[in-house]
Amino acid sequence: MAKDLQNFAEDAALLTAYANGDPDAARDLAHRIVPRILGYATRILGDRAEAEDIAQEVMLRLWRAAPTWRAGEAQVSTWAYRVAVNLCTDRLRAKKRRRSDALDDVAEPEDGRIAAVDCMIEADRHAALTRALADLPDRQRQAVVLRHIEGLANPEIAAILQVGVEAVESLIARGKRALTAALAARRTELGYEEA
Amino acid sequence: MNNLDDLLAQQAAIAAQPMPVPDALMARILADAARVQPRPQPFAVRAPAPAKLTFWQAMSDMFGGAGVLAGLATVACAGIYLGAVQPAALTSVTLALAGSSAVDQLDFMPSIDSLLAEE
Structure with a gap:
């Protein structure tokens, strides 16, 4: 639990550093967040290419949110998962609309x-x-x-x-x-x- | 169901290992980050406050320059001098131009008595 809190604080600190123009903060934060989001999206979508798109989009939204990020209101990882969940849901709905033979497409x-x-x-x-x-x-x-x-x-x-x-x-x-x-x-x- | 819990636990163990992120994906993510990263704002250099104008500088600016102001001052002094001294030469010129009638006999603002008398 204490480690989780420390991780949350480090994520928030890196995001703040990024927003303040630190060129290395993005790399450090990406290495902490992207593997988890990529793994989650891969497991949910079952498609690595789509999962990579999701991970890139999540991080792009995170970079854009950085200047107005208010530490303490949300945890960076929770926020990233939430965006990933929403994006995956959109993809799954679009897939279902296209899909005719559901089981074969999995x-x-x-x-x-x-x-x-x-x-x-x-x-x-x-x-x-x-x-x-x-x-x-x-x-x-x-x-x-x-x-x-x-x-x-x-x-x-x-x-x-x-x-x-x-x-x-x-x-x-x-x-x-x-x-x-x-x-x-x-x-x-x-x-x-x-x- | 224990079988399900076992399978989920195995999947969780796999998920606990960091998923390798392809270099190309990381490069795209970092390129995005560099593209949208806020640029540090340099300290704003405040423009020096304009120097306070002296009275004569303000007057000069108001009338369009020191030369114009000097001309106006000269004309004003000349007017006061001529009005106060009334040199004989100038008086004779004035009489010649205005004839015998004195200027103060002209009624520039006639009263309305004459108009009322017509009724």
Whole structure:
């Protein structure tokens, strides 16, 4: 917790330095924020190129917000996640409008680290989870990913999604129920032994 | 479901490792940052306050320059001199031009009595 607070303060200090014309602050702040946003967008969209666009757009908005940034009102990382969530939501809606064959369009994870999993069945399981996540309603997927994969606390997720903490808990619970059902339907295929 | 929790935990462990950011993406982001970064404002140099004008400088400016002011002063002095001294030569010229009638006999502002008398 103390480390989180320190990180938040460092992010805010770097953003202030950037706004004051420090040429190195942008690089330092980008190295702190971009990997997280890129990872989140990749997991939500399942498309690395689109995720890179999202990360670039989030950072551009952050640079533009820097001169009027008021430290203490929002945490930089929370703000960045919130923008990323909104941009991902827009992309997903646009995708859904275009998409005719939903399941076939869900990309396998392009993250090489997942593909490099030695055991093929583990790779299948992660692919199944990715696909099940992709089938969740947008808000549920975002809540589950932020909570269980990004590891954020519920109050921070509530700030990002701009809902109450109870609503976050509800979204996560419903999302996990849907994921459980989706994986249970492929239980044998994924190599899980029957209980 | 433990299987789900296990899978999510494994994904979280993967996510905890920093995702490599392609150099090209970072270059684009930093180019954006440089493009929109506010430029430090140099200290504003305040223009020196205009020197306070003296009375004669102010008068000179008002009348269009020292030469014009000197001319006006000369003419004013000449007028006062002529009015006070009334040199004989100038008086004879005035009488010759105005004839015998004295200037003070001219009625530049006639009263309205004559107009009222017509009724």
